[in-house]
Amino acid sequence: NAGVTQTPKFQVLKTGQSMTLQCAQDMNHEYMSWYRQDPGMGLRLIHYSVGAGITDQGEVPNGYNVSRSTTEDFPLRLLSAAPSQTSVYFCASSPTGVGEQYFGPGTRLTVT
Amino acid sequence: AQSVTQPDIHITVSEGASLELRCNYSYGATPYLFWYVQSPGQGLQLLLKYFSGDTLVQGIKGFEAEFKRSQSSFNLRKPSVHWSDAAEYFCAVGDFGNEKLTFGTGTRLTIIP
Numbered sequence: 079n080a081g082v083t084q085t086p087k088f089q090v091l092k093t094g095q096s097m098t099l100q101c102a103q104d105m106n107h108e109y110m111s112w113y114r115q116d117p118g119m120g121l122r123l124i125h126y127s128v129g130a131g132i133t134d135q136g137e138v139p140n141g142y143n144v145s146r147s148t149t150e151d152f153p154l155r156l157l158s159a160a161p162s163q164t165s166v167y168f169c170a171s172s173p174t175g176v177g178e179q180y181f182g183p184g185t186r187l188t189v190t
Numbered sequence: 191a192q193s194v195t196q197p198d199i200h201i202t203v204s205e206g207a208s209l210e211l212r213c214n215y216s217y218g219a220t221p222y223l224f225w226y227v228q229s230p231g232q233g234l235q236l237l238l239k240y241f242s243g244d245t246l247v248q249g250i251k252g253f254e255a256e257f258k259r260s261q262s263s264f265n266l267r268k269p270s271v272h273w274s275d276a277a278e279y280f281c282a283v284g285d286f287g288n289e290k291l292t293f294g295t296g297t298r299l300t301i302i303p
Contacts, residue, residue: 118199120280120293120295128289136290168234178239183233
């Protein structure tokens with residue numbers, strides 16, 4: 079049972095580049111979410127999904143896109159990377175939105 | 191909208207001493223409350239949760255938390271800390287209506303011998 083997996087673990091981008099952070103879960107959870115973690119700011123919700131085909135914005139959605147074509151996968155796309163998007167990104171899944179969240183190991187992204 | 195305040199950014203405790211980490215929340219109805227722990231370089235792991243019922247909640251690793259509605263608090267406690275408890279601790283409040291969790295800014299715990 080792999081739980082929540084994220085790839086890559088580390089990534090360096092140049093300003094303006096695009097990329098996709100991958101997230102997959104094998105627990106058949108309906109709810110998935112993306113957070114970013116910045117020093118002194120805790121975790122902030124970027125986007126979330128309550129099931130395949132349904133996504134919604136969180137607290138800090140600008141500059142990010144998501145889609146949910148399957149229950150298992152919830153990729154996060156950076157459209158045009160900016161230095162302000164340097165952060166650690168966590169994907170999480172849960173049976174419900176406010177139930178126990180199962181977190182992936184994170185992706186550390188640096189934008190230069 | 192719900193919010194969470196963790197007033198202590200960093201706490202240092204001697205090994206074997208007791209610990210209390212503070213968490214205050216703002217939410218209109220009965221909240222769903224959580225404590226998560228993050229070891230260095232790792233994701234977050236659930237320590238304990240409160241949905242309803244007994245206001246003293248037991249969690250993993252010997253942690254407990256007490257929900258006090260009158261004080262809007264959900265403080266985390268441990269009677270005797272171990273060096274392995276050094277980590278960052280996050281309090282979170284859940285809104286069942288919009289299915290979102292809001293996290294506090296975290297408290298970093300350092301354990302000294």
